[in-house]
Amino acid sequence: MSSIRPRLDNSFRAASPMDTNPEQRLLTVAAAQLGPIASLNSPRSDVLARMIKLLQQASEKNVRLVVFPELTFTTFFPSYVIDDPEQLAQFFEPASQAEPYAVTNSLHSKPLIDKAAELGIDISFGYAERWTEEDGRVIDYNTAVYYSASQRRCVAKYRKVHLPGRYEPDRRPGVTQQLEKRYFTPGNLGFQAFRVPGLVGKALKAEDAKDLANPEGTWGRGDPIVGMLICNDRRWAEAWRCYGLQGVELVLEGYNTTAFAPQYEGTESEQESEALFHHRLSCQAGSYQNACFSVHAAKAGKEDHGSLIAGSSIVNPDGHIVVESRTKGDELVYATIDLARCRKGKGRVFAFDKHRRVEHYSRLVEQVGVEEPALL
Numbered sequence: 001m002s003s004i005r006p007r008l009d010n011s012f013r014a015a016s017p018m019d020t021n022p023e024q025r026l027l028t029v030a031a032a033q034l035g036p037i038a039s040l041n042s043p044r045s046d047v048l049a050r051m052i053k054l055l056q057q058a059s060e061k062n063v064r065l066v067v068f069p070e071l072t073f074t075t076f077f078p079s080y081v082i083d084d085p086e087q088l089a090q091f092f093e094p095a096s097q098a099e100p101y102a103v104t105n106s107l108h109s110k111p112l113i114d115k116a117a118e119l120g121i122d123i124s125f126g127y128a129e130r131w132t133e134e135d136g137r138v139i140d141y142n143t144a145v146y147y148s149a150s151q152r153r154c155v156a157k158y159r160k161v162h163l164p165g166r167y168e169p170d171r172r173p174g175v176t177q178q179l180e181k182r183y184f185t186p187g188n189l190g191f192q193a194f195r196v197p198g199l200v201g202k203a204l205k206a207e208d209a210k211d212l213a214n215p216e217g218t219w220g221r222g223d224p225i226v227g228m229l230i231c232n233d234r235r236w237a238e239a240w241r242c243y244g245l246q247g248v249e250l251v252l253e254g255y256n257t258t259a260f261a262p263q264y265e266g267t268e269s270e271q272e273s274e275a276l277f278h279h280r281l282s283c284q285a286g287s288y289q290n291a292c293f294s295v296h297a298a299k300a301g302k303e304d305h306g307s308l309i310a311g312s313s314i315v316n317p318d319g320h321i322v323v324e325s326r327t328k329g330d331e332l333v334y335a336t337i338d339l340a341r342c343r344k345g346k347g348r349v350f351a352f353d354k355h356r357r358v359e360h361y362s363r364l365v366e367q368v369g370v371e372e373p374a375l376l
């Protein structure tokens with residue numbers, strides 16, 4: 001693991017020309033780590049100002065895409081037992097079919113969107129989404145969107161699929177709560193990869209490729225293929241593979257991961273280092289096994305409910321950490337990556353079309369829990 005902050009991802013050996021598209025597809029990306037947002041009452045305007053400052057720093061480093069954490073704008077409220085519906089509502093941004101990306105016009109986030117547009121930087125950020133269905137039903141999701149500065153609009157939305165924790169609070173005194181199952185419904189959008197225009201030069205477009213006999217000739221030459229995950233999702237190989245099967249080149253993920261929960265075994269420092277280890281393991285394995293880069297943005301440090309790990313990072317398709325945060329505060333973690341470096345893994349070890357054996361994978365989608373072999 002590297003703790004230095006190189007400007008260029010040069011942590012790989014030069015690949016053989018047989019393996020890669022020789023055309024570089026360079027892109028400078030960043031994780032905008034946020035330090036603690038202390039309490040349920042922390043003013044939104046303070047958080048927005050901190051985010052905008054990070055965006056400004058990103059602009060000075062020629063960053064083209066900035067990833068912000070899960071539930072970026074507030075403290076990690078699923079760690080609190082909030083019984084008052086009005087108080088809970090304050091953490092959510094409304095949306096509906098008529099305005100699926102209403103968050104971009106919310107007073108809570110519009111200044112960030114405006115700044116991203118002004119600076120020409122794409123952003124992805126997490127927030128709590130209160131969705132009203134056409135029939136009036138209201139469903140709450142833990143959501144992330146991708147805002148394209150060149151398009152002046154959101155081009156993708158992802159809703160967290162794997163919700164950790166529990167519905168009923170643990171009423172023992174002093175425990176750290178994780179109540180995402182209480183406050184959110186599992187996402188219903190699946191793992192849909194999308195292409196992002198305007199990030200790399202000379203991207204092949206559908207129009208240019210319409211006469212190509214072999215569609216594989218376009219692989220690795222179009223606009224970047226991006227997927228989003230939110231926190232706990234990064235621990236699930238199935239989530240990464242859904243993106244891998246769409247040729248993903250860049251996975252974006254924001255997180256709030258508990259560093260210490262007194263109800264579990266281990267000292268504070270033992271728990272924190274184990275949590276960081278599992279975070280890195282998941283991100284590095286996911287990137288390697290799907291031959292993609294990934295960007296991971298933490299909300300870090302001590303909030304009133306407890307502490308969160310840092311470890312914001314950028315990981316390359318060989319599974320190496322290119323750059324990682326050095327603090328638990330607001331910090332921009334950035335690197336210039338070459339998306340052409342995804343071609344090696346996609347064309348060799350993880351050439352899915354050549355090596356996957358789907359006739360043996362049915363258990364993965366037919367079974368949820370464990371079914372052990374019968375006792376001897």
Ligand code: CDT
Pocket residue numbers: 070164165178230231232233235255256257258
């Ligand atoms: N926010 C979130 O999803 N947190 C979970 C905590 C689970 S404890 C291992 C996470 O996976 O980081």
